Amino acid sequence: xxxxxxxxxxxxxxxxxxxxxxxxxGIFRTAQYWVTMAIVFFFQVLVDGWLTKLSEPIVRYAPAQxxxxxxxxxxxxxxxxxxxxxxxxxxxxxQLAGRKEAA
Amino acid sequence: MxxxxxxxxxxxxxxxxPLEFLLGARVYRRPRRLLLAVLPLLVIFYVWDAVAIARGHxxxxxxxxxxxxxxxxxxxxxxxxxxxxxxxxxxxxxxxxRTRARIARGSNPPSLPSPxxxxxxxxxxxxxxxxxxxxxxxxxxxSVTDARNRDVDx
Numbered sequence: 001x002x003x004x005x006x007x008x009x010x011x012x013x014x015x016x017x018x019x020x021x022x023x024x025x026g027i028f029r030t031a032q033y034w035v036t037m038a039i040v041f042f043f044q045v046l047v048d049g050w051l052t053k054l055s056e057p058i059v060r061y062a063p064a065q066x067x068x069x070x071x072x073x074x075x076x077x078x079x080x081x082x083x084x085x086x087x088x089x090x091x092x093x094x095q096l097a098g099r100k101e102a103a
Numbered sequence: 104m105x106x107x108x109x110x111x112x113x114x115x116x117x118x119x120x121p122l123e124f125l126l127g128a129r130v131y132r133r134p135r136r137l138l139l140a141v142l143p144l145l146v147i148f149y150v151w152d153a154v155a156i157a158r159g160h161x162x163x164x165x166x167x168x169x170x171x172x173x174x175x176x177x178x179x180x181x182x183x184x185x186x187x188x189x190x191x192x193x194x195x196x197x198x199x200x201r202t203r204a205r206i207a208r209g210s211n212p213p214s215l216p217s218p219x220x221x222x223x224x225x226x227x228x229x230x231x232x233x234x235x236x237x238x239x240x241x242x243x244x245x246s247v248t249d250a251r252n253r254d255v256d257x
Contacts, residue, residue, distance in 0.1 A: 003155075003158060003160060004155065004160045004161075007151065007155070007160075011151070031203070032196065032199050032200045032203060033196070035199045035203075036192065036195045036196040036199050039195050039199070040191070040192055040195055043115075043191070047111065047115060050111060051108070051111070056164075056167075057164055058107060058108050058111075058163065058164050058167040058168065059161050059162075059163060059164075060161060060162050060163070060164060061160065061161045062159050062160055062161065062162075065158070065159065065160040065161070066160070083188070086144060086148060086185070086188060086189060086192075087188065087189060087192035089143075089144045089147075090140055090141060090144050090189035090192055090193060091140075091192060091193065091196050093139065093140040093141075093143050093144065094136065094137075094139075094140035094193050094196070096139075096140075097135075097136040097139035097140050098136055100139070101135070101136055
């Protein structure tokens with residue numbers, strides 16, 4: 001499996017495991033979280049599409065290191081796992097930090 | 104344009120400002136909590152980026168980046184990315200939360216005047232907006248709503 005593909009799958013699994021087994025903020029059971037992710041996904045397509053567009057890329061991916069599927073636009077699909085892990089991870093730490101401040 | 108990547112990040116900051124100042128996200132206004140939320144992910148993704156660059160997963164167009172590079176060959180733009188994107192995510196998350204709470208109460212965003220109804224709802228916007236509502240739907244105590252209720256602004 002290409003390394004970026006593998007890294008992305010691991011990152012998504014780790015974030016989900018951290019939430020379910022340790023942080024337990026409950027975000028996966030809220031509409032607030034899923035609506036947020038839908039909005040984030042929409043804007044990721046625009047921003048990431050700009051970063052990765054093959055006509056004039058800002059970030060250039062080695063073809064051998066990802067699965068080779070670019071969708072939508074020219075976005076390597078792995079980027080969506082990367083974005084999920086980054087944003088979900090941040091929402092989890094935000095919730096944890098809120099809990100800590102209240103304590 | 105060597106500043107293109109940075110400008111794209113700047114656009115993300117600008118376009119999400121209304122979430123803070125019109126929809127009452129209160130993310131910038133809780134800087135300590137924001138720092139605690141962003142820093143761990145910044146460290147982890149910095150390392151991921153450094154490894155990916157070292158192993159040749161991706162690189163950056165010299166024509167669209169400043170060329171300012173941090174340790175382990177990570178462009179400064181990437182650090183900006185790892186701050187700005189989580190920030191946008193949190194602003195969205197909080198704005199969605201506030202908006203849902205507001206809809207549940209049938210009131211207006213803090214920045215907009217209540218239309219015809221004059222007085223009662225004009226008390227300065229409560230910090231814990233979802234505050235005294237009973238938990239809704241599938242959101243149970245111990246969940247996000249509950250955490251927000253107990254939230255203390257930094």
